[in-house]
Amino acid sequence: MDPRAAEIFRERGIEVHEKPGLSPEEQKAIIGEYDGLAIRSSTKVTADMLEAATNLKVIGRAGIGVDNIDIPAATAKGIVVMNTPFGNSITTAEHAIALMFALARQLPAADASTQAGKWEKSKFMGVELTGKTLGLIGAGNIGSIVAARAQGLKMKVIAFDPFLTPERAIEIGVEKVDLDTLLARADFITLHTPLTDQTRGILGRDALSKVKKGVRIINCARGGLIDEEALKEGLESGHIAGAALDVFATEPAKENALFGTPGFISTPHLGASTTEAQVNVAIQVAEQMSDYLLLGGITNALNSPSLSAEEAPRIKPYMGLSGNLGRLVGQVLGEEIDSIAVEVEGAAAELNITPISGAVLAGLMGSYSDSVNMVNAPVLAKDRGLDVSEVRHAHEGDYHTLVRVTARLKDGNKCNVEGTLVGNANPRLVEMFGVGVEAELTGPMLYIVNEDAPGFIGALGSTLGDADVNIATFALGRRNIGGEALALVAIDSEPSEKLLDALRAIRGVKKVVALRFD
Known part of the structure; x- marks a missing residue:
């Protein structure tokens, strides 16, 4: 976490402890002390950890991906989960464009060959991006930025996103299509969707069998969106011309079946790794969490309605x-x-x-x-x-x-x-x-339904007085003369069951409920 995050917490009057590198057991041992938890992708917030988080009110993820947080478990405990979806959007989009260029011109392989003393100019024949069709799987914040950059490169952009409205598609200048159409038409495919039960394996074996021959695939979103074994087979067969992954199903990816496959480029989850992005997400997560803890403001929450500071x-x-x-x-x-x-x-x-x-x-x-x-x-x-x-x-x-x-x-x-x-x-x-x-509505109260008749208020006061219960406020209303009346009585102490039974025994009383308002 960039040091600016801790500075912002302290400037806002919040005590902050910086504890990187803790094991899950160490995290669980101390989490009960804290009101807020600010994390990056390496910290796994599990249901087991949350069981020990007796005071935790908010989890802030400095970044966009939240698959390292058990959101249902956090929600069940009433803990707000926030992320910073915009702090690293440009950085991630630029990385996707960079990998697209690298695939189109075989830059990593050409660099390695040239620095090895070879001059294999004819070996590295590339393709232009101009005039090609880019298929976006996911056209949200990052996807729309990629679309804008691709349009600047004179590419045609099509998008598959169930949440993309026709109006929004027109606004960002893309053609909305179904997934099969995208697979059949796209020269380049880039993924910009979270990892959910619906998106896991979205480019699985069946989908990869439908892609256009010679397609190049980029994933800077989340590991697990692509079937890596099926992708390797597609690269080896030549049906897929190239693939560039910044994310993997298992990370850190120190070993992977794709490594060494011709046409494959990889980077170690660098999508958000720029100086600007690290500072931006740190600032945003600290400001968002401070607003919630101090003012009740809720921004970029995944499990609660937004409420600005x-x-x-x-x-x-x-x-x-x-x-x-x-x-x-x-x-x-x-x-x-x-x-x-x-x-x-x-x-x-x-x-x-x-x-x-x-x-x-x-x-x-x-x-x-x-x-x-x-x-x-x-x-x-x-x-x-x-x-x-x-x-x-x-x-x-x-x-x-x-x-x-x-x-x-x-x-x-x-x-x-x-x-x-x-x-x-x-x-x-x-x-x-x-x-x-x-x-x-405050403190302990009594809700009483009774027949509107003379003597009720006196009998009520006497019954409470006999029980040594003092009346703080008394509100009475009725539907009509002699009809049903309602009473709300604020009292200075919690009523006993014996008192409630005595109140129910008053002539004309139909219902008595003890209420509590904090």
């Missing part, structure tokens, strides 16, 4: 409000909930709704599980089969800003709670299940 202070009160609304719904309705809808109105509709929705889920799922936050709450909700939707209303209703959480129950009924911010900072519940109830 500039947005975070403005959204933070909404997240507190939303978390409490989700917690309220979860504690009152519990296992009855089938789906959740999060709606925002007025000023809230101008904000990034995803963190607000995430906070609702974190509050809701915190009613069922321990150690829940915005990172793992969506996964926990999905595991429970909960559908989640988001709705934005630009209009302003009775309140200048409003968050509404509607829970659909398994019996088909819907129940909603609504909240606003007083002074754009202080969360307030303003409606609960169709009844206007203004309350601050």
